[in-house]
Amino acid sequence: MSPRDPQTRKADTLAMLAAPEIDVWVATASESGEAHLVPVSLAWVDERVVIAIPAKSVTTTNLTASGRARLAVGPTRDVVMIDAALERTVGVDDDQTLGEVYAAQSDWDPRGDSAYVFVVLRPVRLQAWRESNEIKGRTLMRDGAWVV
Amino acid sequence: MSPRDPQTRKADTLAMLAAPEIDVWVATASESGEAHLVPVSLAWVDERVVIAIPAKSVTTTNLTASGRARLAVGPTRDVVMIDAALERTVGVDDDQTLGEVYAAQSDWDPRGDSAYVFVVLRPVRLQAWRESNEIKGRTLMRDGAWVV
Secondary structure, three states: OOOOOHHHHHHHHHHHHOOOOOEEEEEEEOOOOOEEEEEEEOEEEOOEEEEEEEOOOHHHHHHHHHOEEEEEEOOOOOEEEEEEEEEEEEEOOOOHHHHHHHHHHOOOOOOOOOOEEEEEEEEEEEEEEOOHHHOOOOEEEEOOEEOO | OOOOOHHHHHHHHHHHHOOOOOEEEEEEEOOOOOEEEEEEEOEEEOOEEEEEEEOOOHHHHHHHHHOEEEEEEOOOOOEEEEEEEEEEEEEOOOOHHHHHHHHHHOOOOOOOOOOEEEEEEEEEEEEEEOOHHHOOOOEEEEOOEEOO
8 A cells, every 4th residue: 555645644634533433552660660551532622632540540640740651552463653842730520511522523422421531632743544555655744743 | 242251352363363364553662752653464372373474664673672562453343452571582484484474364474575574472461452331351461470
């Protein structure tokens, strides 16, 4: 398969992020340098990745301490990789709009479970590729701005 | 779908790890606490996860420094999660048996590219689950030993 052009990659990326019932791999690191990785549901809201996780999870602890995560969406051979910064964390019942949008895209609804928080992650760098012939030109966003 | 029993999960896990052209998400952390995540091909050799990556990659640097990685195999809703320890790193042309087995399972062959190394990762903890009803009973290996 020939490599997609930049505009197609961006369109495919935005479609994937807005797809119903889409999941994201969230990689974080502890202050002591231990990597953590979990799959969770995502919502794509105002160009932010929103996840819902327990406030006391390893991922939340790592994110709060480091302010950073590396995210992967899609299968290993049609991937969107995102380096993201923590924008904010909010209780799942404390932002009505976010709760509605999250529940609409995801296939579960964390609202009402006070153990959970929404975590809003701002993409800083975004890359998309399928096979090795798409490694070139994979960067679609740099320093938080689309380059395509 | 009802949750799988432990024996079925173990059999499914071993089948997935031995499948042709299977990939693994490799999460590592830098000494300064930055998470990295990449998808790469895997071979399952003598109950070890073997990957081939550039010797100078972020993943190799992190692995060498920390000795640890967190791995995910399979899609987000049929996942095998492995906490692994670095066992050894060897040039792709310096272990003939490993090279043959890797090339047989993977759909590419890194041999002949001196920039690449095989990294042999020993599973310490292994968990497998599909949906939330399989969270209970997800731990199939603990402290490097199968508990199923």
